[in-house]
Amino acid sequence: SQQGEEDPQALSIQEGENATMNCSYKTSINNLQWYRQNSGRGLVHLILIRSNEREKHSGRLRVTLDTSKKSSSLLITASRAADTASYFCATVYNFNKFYFGSGTKLNVKP
Amino acid sequence: GAGVSQSPSNKVTEKGKDVELRCDPISGHTALYWYRQSLGQGLEFLIYFQGNSAPDKSGLPSDRFSAERTGGSVSTLTIQRTQQEDSAVYLCASSFPGQDIPHFGNGTRLTVT
Numbered sequence: 001s002q003q004g005e006e007d008p009q010a011l012s013i014q015e016g017e018n019a020t021m022n023c024s025y026k027t028s029i030n031n032l033q034w035y036r037q038n039s040g041r042g043l044v045h046l047i048l049i050r051s052n053e054r055e056k057h058s059g060r061l062r063v064t065l066d067t068s069k070k071s072s073s074l075l076i077t078a079s080r081a082a083d084t085a086s087y088f089c090a091t092v093y094n095f096n097k098f099y100f101g102s103g104t105k106l107n108v109k110p
Numbered sequence: 111g112a113g114v115s116q117s118p119s120n121k122v123t124e125k126g127k128d129v130e131l132r133c134d135p136i137s138g139h140t141a142l143y144w145y146r147q148s149l150g151q152g153l154e155f156l157i158y159f160q161g162n163s164a165p166d167k168s169g170l171p172s173d174r175f176s177a178e179r180t181g182g183s184v185s186t187l188t189i190q191r192t193q194q195e196d197s198a199v200y201l202c203a204s205s206f207p208g209q210d211i212p213h214f215g216n217g218t219r220l221t222v223t
Contacts, residue, residue: 003152031210033210041216042114042201042215042217043153043201043203043214044214045211045212045213048210048211088152090153096141096158096160097155097158097166098155099155100145100152100153100155101152103152
């Protein structure tokens with residue numbers, strides 16, 4: 001399968017703590033992206049990391065990519081209740097094929 | 111500006127009926143994707159359109175599913191003889207050519223009773 005697989009499936013933390021989600025994949029990619037989904041509807045793009053990059057930051061988000069291990073991680077620092085959502089990684093092939101994993105459900109308790 | 115628009119937002123249909131789901135991409139976006147998301151699951155790729163090229167239909171689960179894109183803009187996903195397992199949220203996304211980031215609509219929640 002070309003899908004990314006997220007781990008853990010669910011994560012529950014207290015507000016202010018950091019949340020780490022992981023994504024593993026099986027074949028070479030062009031880039032990897034992380035998305036957020038609220039209430040099972042539209043996805044919001046969070047961050048893109050290219051295959052020749054190792055780390056990217058955006059606000060409270062930090063993404064790493066290890067192509068040798070075919071894995072990525074998304075770190076949300078100083079989490080807030082509003083961060084409660086499902087997070088998906090998407091592995092991108094041929095610049096036009098996006099494959100999504102099953103997601104990590106994050107619950108941030110106030 | 112306007113984002114990707116999908117209609118209807120919710121659709122309830124009886125088993126065996128045909129349904130049409132519509133996607134209006136962002137103006138100028140030549141790439142258009144359809145995905146299906148069953149309850150609590152990830153997104154399943156269905157079909158991809160890029161400009162005038164032949165669409166990539168490799169994700170369509172059966173011949174009951176088809177999609178068209180008229181004039182390089184609006185797309186319609188048609189499901190014939192719906193089955194209960196077709197119940198899901200159908201998401202559409204579009205992007206500029208060469209842009210890696212697709213923009214998603216809010217989806218159509220299809221319920222087959």
